Amino acid sequence: MKFISWNVNGFRSVLTKGFEAFFKEADADFFCLQETKMQVGQADFSPEGYFSYFFSAEKRGYSGTAIFCKKEPLRVLYGISGKHTDEGRVITLEYDNFYLVCAYVPNAQNELKRIDYRMEFEDDMREYLCGLNELKPVIYCGDLNVAHNEIDLKNPKTNIGNAGFSYEERGKMTELLDSGFTDSYRYLHPDTVKYSWWSYMFQARAKNAGWRIDYFIVSDRIKDDIISAEILNDVFGSDHCPVELTIEI
Numbered sequence: 001m002k003f004i005s006w007n008v009n010g011f012r013s014v015l016t017k018g019f020e021a022f023f024k025e026a027d028a029d030f031f032c033l034q035e036t037k038m039q040v041g042q043a044d045f046s047p048e049g050y051f052s053y054f055f056s057a058e059k060r061g062y063s064g065t066a067i068f069c070k071k072e073p074l075r076v077l078y079g080i081s082g083k084h085t086d087e088g089r090v091i092t093l094e095y096d097n098f099y100l101v102c103a104y105v106p107n108a109q110n111e112l113k114r115i116d117y118r119m120e121f122e123d124d125m126r127e128y129l130c131g132l133n134e135l136k137p138v139i140y141c142g143d144l145n146v147a148h149n150e151i152d153l154k155n156p157k158t159n160i161g162n163a164g165f166s167y168e169e170r171g172k173m174t175e176l177l178d179s180g181f182t183d184s185y186r187y188l189h190p191d192t193v194k195y196s197w198w199s200y201m202f203q204a205r206a207k208n209a210g211w212r213i214d215y216f217i218v219s220d221r222i223k224d225d226i227i228s229a230e231i232l233n234d235v236f237g238s239d240h241c242p243v244e245l246t247i248e249i
Contacts, residue, residue, distance in 0.1 A: 038061070052066065089106070229245050
């Protein structure tokens with residue numbers, strides 16, 4: 001099965017930038033979006049052969065997630081165990097033999113103004129994923145808003161302590177991986193330098209001064225079922241590019 005995850009930085013915007021053509025060409029079984037910035041019904045996109053699930057933030061034009069899937073799930077859950085529902089950040093689909101969790105993890109913001117909420121979110125998410133993992137394997141994807149190690153961003157030394165590369169955020173990613181999960185891209189590409197997000201400032205994408213903050217994280221027990229994990233940095237339309245996982249599950 002093929003999974004794609006993409007922070008589109010505004011779904012209505014990316015629909016004007018070739019999204020539909022990419023969607024059809026990719027022909028993924030699951031297509032997960034983050035930062036949709038829309039309310040349900042505001043975008044004209046109903047792909048044939050897919051079920052669609054949207055989770056919007058209460059604040060209009062902010063955050064939001066969506067999943068398009070070829071197979072109807074057994075159950076759809078929004079938020080994290082009844083928490084973190086106001087910003088539309090987490091959708092879970094349950095299937096017979098796995099859970100798919102699509103997330104847009106909160107940004108800690110400048111000067112780590114939102115780090116306390118970020119830490120609460122991370123702890124709740126880890127507990128939630130571990131609980132799911134006790135029942136079935138988990139595929140967790142999305143914009144996780146952290147570059148885990150120095151290899152995952154262009155300028156690590158000047159970004160130490162900044163949002164997305166703080167010791168606190170990196171530590172939470174380590175805790176998650178140590179709880180029974182694998183970073184699929186780094187598992188297959190331990191030494192590859194490739195990024196999934198670039199600032200709109202200073203021609204960062206043209207200079208490839210980016211960060212790898214978009215992930216597919218899988219339960220350890222299915223890591224050897226991964227066929228491929230890729231970063232599709234030749235796809236444009238957002239300040240992020242899509243990431244892709246192909247796995248036999």
